[in-house]
Amino acid sequence: MNSTPMIKATNLKKSYGELEAVKGISFEIARGEVFGLLGPNGAGKSTTIAMLTGLMKPTDGTVKVAGDELSSKANHLKRKIGFIPQELALYPTLSAYDNLLFFGRIYGLHGKILRSRVDEVLEMVSLKDRAKDQIETYSGGMKRRINIAAGLLHQPEVLFLDEPTVGVDPQSRNAIFESIEGLNQQGLTILYTTHYMEEAERLCHRVAIIDHGQIIALDAPQSMIHSLGGGLVRVGLMNGKLPAFHTKILELSSVKDAQTIESELMVQAHNTRNALVDMLEVANQMDATITSLEIHEPNLETVFLNLTGRSLRN
Amino acid sequence: MLRQIIAITIKDWQVLVRDRGGMVSLFLMPIMFILVMSAAQQGMYEVADKDNPLQILVVNNDAGQYAGEAVTALEGVEGIEAVTSYDGKITTREYAEELIVDNIFDVAVVFPADFSERVLAAATDEFVEPALVSFIADPATSYQFLAPIRGALEGFIREQAAYAQMPLRLESGFDSLAAQVPEQQAPFVQEVGSLFLQGIKSDDSAVSTGSLGIEFEQTAPAAYKATQFPTSAEQNVPGYTIFGVFFIIQVLAGSILQEKQKGTFRRLLVAPLSQVALLLGKLLPYYLINLVQVASMFAIGHFFFGMNLGNAPGGMILITLATAAAATGLGLLVATLGKTPEQIGGLSTMLALTLAAVGGMMVPVFTMPEIMQTISKISPHNWALSGYQDVIVRGLGLSDVLFESAVLGGFALIFFLFAVWRFRFEEN
Numbered sequence: 001m002n003s004t005p006m007i008k009a010t011n012l013k014k015s016y017g018e019l020e021a022v023k024g025i026s027f028e029i030a031r032g033e034v035f036g037l038l039g040p041n042g043a044g045k046s047t048t049i050a051m052l053t054g055l056m057k058p059t060d061g062t063v064k065v066a067g068d069e070l071s072s073k074a075n076h077l078k079r080k081i082g083f084i085p086q087e088l089a090l091y092p093t094l095s096a097y098d099n100l101l102f103f104g105r106i107y108g109l110h111g112k113i114l115r116s117r118v119d120e121v122l123e124m125v126s127l128k129d130r131a132k133d134q135i136e137t138y139s140g141g142m143k144r145r146i147n148i149a150a151g152l153l154h155q156p157e158v159l160f161l162d163e164p165t166v167g168v169d170p171q172s173r174n175a176i177f178e179s180i181e182g183l184n185q186q187g188l189t190i191l192y193t194t195h196y197m198e199e200a201e202r203l204c205h206r207v208a209i210i211d212h213g214q215i216i217a218l219d220a221p222q223s224m225i226h227s228l229g230g231g232l233v234r235v236g237l238m239n240g241k242l243p244a245f246h247t248k249i250l251e252l253s254s255v256k257d258a259q260t261i262e263s264e265l266m267v268q269a270h271n272t273r274n275a276l277v278d279m280l281e282v283a284n285q286m287d288a289t290i291t292s293l294e295i296h297e298p299n300l301e302t303v304f305l306n307l308t309g310r311s312l313r314n
Numbered sequence: 315m316l317r318q319i320i321a322i323t324i325k326d327w328q329v330l331v332r333d334r335g336g337m338v339s340l341f342l343m344p345i346m347f348i349l350v351m352s353a354a355q356q357g358m359y360e361v362a363d364k365d366n367p368l369q370i371l372v373v374n375n376d377a378g379q380y381a382g383e384a385v386t387a388l389e390g391v392e393g394i395e396a397v398t399s400y401d402g403k404i405t406t407r408e409y410a411e412e413l414i415v416d417n418i419f420d421v422a423v424v425f426p427a428d429f430s431e432r433v434l435a436a437a438t439d440e441f442v443e444p445a446l447v448s449f450i451a452d453p454a455t456s457y458q459f460l461a462p463i464r465g466a467l468e469g470f471i472r473e474q475a476a477y478a479q480m481p482l483r484l485e486s487g488f489d490s491l492a493a494q495v496p497e498q499q500a501p502f503v504q505e506v507g508s509l510f511l512q513g514i515k516s517d518d519s520a521v522s523t524g525s526l527g528i529e530f531e532q533t534a535p536a537a538y539k540a541t542q543f544p545t546s547a548e549q550n551v552p553g554y555t556i557f558g559v560f561f562i563i564q565v566l567a568g569s570i571l572q573e574k575q576k577g578t579f580r581r582l583l584v585a586p587l588s589q590v591a592l593l594l595g596k597l598l599p600y601y602l603i604n605l606v607q608v609a610s611m612f613a614i615g616h617f618f619f620g621m622n623l624g625n626a627p628g629g630m631i632l633i634t635l636a637t638a639a640a641a642t643g644l645g646l647l648v649a650t651l652g653k654t655p656e657q658i659g660g661l662s663t664m665l666a667l668t669l670a671a672v673g674g675m676m677v678p679v680f681t682m683p684e685i686m687q688t689i690s691k692i693s694p695h696n697w698a699l700s701g702y703q704d705v706i707v708r709g710l711g712l713s714d715v716l717f718e719s720a721v722l723g724g725f726a727l728i729f730f731l732f733a734v735w736r737f738r739f740e741e742n
Binding site for chain 2: 053054055075076078079081083085086087088089090091092093094098102103105106107108110150151
């Protein structure tokens, strides 16, 4: 078994003048893994994926694909990469069939092999019966499916999907998930960027949470969620009593950990209900006024909230 | 790489032919220009031969004979028709002016009542007031059209006046001579003068219908092989075709911008596709469209207006290939300069119109001030038009258009290199 990582990013940075969009990202993706890049809009996900696919030259750092360094001239490596962009990268006045023929030819396919592959991917995305219709006559979900099909024609070894389900109806979204799971079962390595935590939880073996150009957490989704214990309680307090409150609740048995982020307290609880009751009692004893109170069940959204104090969908 | 170039070419061709707006601007607009302008200007280029003479209204108020003799002689000139009555009415000055205002005629010449009297008086008295012959035309008429006609008429009338004066001047000369010789010789001088005058006058007419021993012809330099002068189509079609060819700038640049905005460009940049293949594949369908444009416009000129295509198909093809290269190169350059559809549109229109105007598409270069004639050399339109005129109008061959083709090729190379230098092959 080949143990060379399919993708290796080492200290990737990207600056636009004084703005640092990506501030030194490093990770590896093993062959056959589905790796998630989770973060809010503007976190640096698309910039990272642009560097990983050769769309953009990093300001610093390296990208290796199957052990070889990626450069703009490395066409042999580009043949291993499949890319599904966030926007619908199709020619609307051409049919789905003509779009796929074109992209297949760009990747070096031709003749019977090309036509056979086009038929296969159309079958995969269940659009064979609409193949000769112009893309502009398709629904949004159908366009998304052809968008994905175009990235699979040349049978890449690694597939990059940049938020592929934005604006897609639930039925089509589910179809996309099933396709991705099926492809991964056949051995395809996948990097999947999203700001929907449920997608990352469902599809990804590991997730890197990215915010402001940096990876703030990297682990299997369930491990990250378990680290939160029973959930998260977010408390806001008046009258400058937050530090003292913070110290007291750390002594509670129902509380696993707590940290102050800006003017709020993020409390990881073993059990959110018990922790809530205990914290209210402590606040009462201290004569502290609680200004806000939120309970978050354990999921990746809560993990992000715990790390940044902000919601994924800000 | 070749398969990729062909794939991009086919894809762009498919997208382009489905773009109705693009097809209208590339084909319909230049066709409309050609049809309208060639038809409208047919009269200008085919006037003044025996089948289509220039009609000049003549108002003869002369009490004497010499204006009438001038009109008779004028009617003998091929390509000119002197009209002395219209719609059953004899032309008067007022009627002539009315006909010009109504655009039925373009020019009129009016001989005053004392024309003959003053012409004859001027033969012996240099202080007599001259006869005033009026040349009437709509002031909005082009000077380039009127000046040659007026010049020709003036020359003709002066010639006839000179004939009328000649006997009187000679008689005066002999009288003057008789007064200077000794008295006994004066009658002899006067008799010689009288006999001399009888010899040159015949039938009391001052107009000589004999030959002056001069003939005029209009021809072209021997280096040019043209056998006839161009029709309106031969003058207009090449110019408007070049105009239309350079409309490709906006269509090509817009297509590249659209690819970038729609996201398909990202897909192409991720693919194993060289920069050369990408650019060549994008340019090729537009280059082919340019060639189809030229073929279509010239076919329309030839079959609708009988336009001569010259005797050098090789030269025609070479100029066309070079012109299309310059146009598509410029389109690629504009694609690197404009970042929005509005910028692309504005820049393309400005370049197409300015280069066309500077290059002599709207006003012939030779009529421009010297500095503008120098500036016109920076317009590829100028070189393209010159090349086409060499083949179509001057009857020249392939070797004679090599220089213009090379200049156009040079433009294409400069545009292309500059565009490649500026082209963003990475995400911004």
